[in-house]
Amino acid sequence: MLTKFVEAAKKSQVPEGTMMSVKVGEEEILIACVDGNYYAISNICSHQGGWLDQGELLKENCEVMCPLHDGGFDLKTGEPTSEPCKVPVATYGVRIEGDAILVGPPG
Numbered sequence: 001m002l003t004k005f006v007e008a009a010k011k012s013q014v015p016e017g018t019m020m021s022v023k024v025g026e027e028e029i030l031i032a033c034v035d036g037n038y039y040a041i042s043n044i045c046s047h048q049g050g051w052l053d054q055g056e057l058l059k060e061n062c063e064v065m066c067p068l069h070d071g072g073f074d075l076k077t078g079e080p081t082s083e084p085c086k087v088p089v090a091t092y093g094v095r096i097e098g099d100a101i102l103v104g105p106p107g
C-alpha cells in the first residue's frame with residue numbers, strides 16, 4: 001500500500017494507448033494511458049497472478065485483458081470486467097507533474 005505519491009515513470013515512457021509495468025516499493029503497478037488520461041492499477045491479476053502488462057489494452061473500454069485466461073479489469077476502478085476474474089485489483093492515485101507520472105494512494 002502506497003502512503004504517499006512517488007514518481008513511477010515519465011509520460012514519454014507511456015505514450016497514448018500503451019501501458020507499462022513499474023515496481024514502486026513492494027507494489028507491482030500497471031500504468032496505462034487512454035485518451036490522454038493516466039491510470040494505475042495492480043499489475044498482478046487477481047485470478048491467478050497473470051502479469052497484466054503482458055496482456056492487451058482495450059482503449060475503447062478503458063480496460064486491460066489478462067494474458068493468461070482473458071479476464072479483464074476496468075482501468076478506472078480495478079473492477080473485473082469479464083470471467084474468470086471476480087475480485088477487483090488495487091487502484092492507485094495518479095498525479096502528473098511536468099513529464100513525471102506519480103502514483104500514490106487511491107482517491
Ligand code: FES
Nearest residue numbers: 045047048066071
Ligand atoms: S490469471 Fe488473469 S485471468 Fe487468469
